[in-house]
Amino acid sequence: KLNANRVVVGxxxxxxxxxxxxxxxxVEVNGNEKTEIGMV
Incomplete structure (x- = not known):
């Protein structure tokens, strides 16, 4: 869990x-929305 209640999974x-x-x-998970980010 990150700032601004963001959650990343990887x-x-x-x-x-x-x-x-x-x-x-x-993948950043924000409620029901998922955004693929790649390598962080």
Whole structure:
């Protein structure tokens, strides 16, 4: 869950000591609406 009540779903590919994330096949879910984002 992110700011503005956004939710993203995907495959965690990596992270660092600062908790920066790399997520692949990402989809943002906002209520009933889904938006494919790709790699974040």
């Amino acid at each position: 495959t965690l590919r990596g992270f660092d000591q600062f908790m920066n994330l790399v997520v692949d096949n990402t």
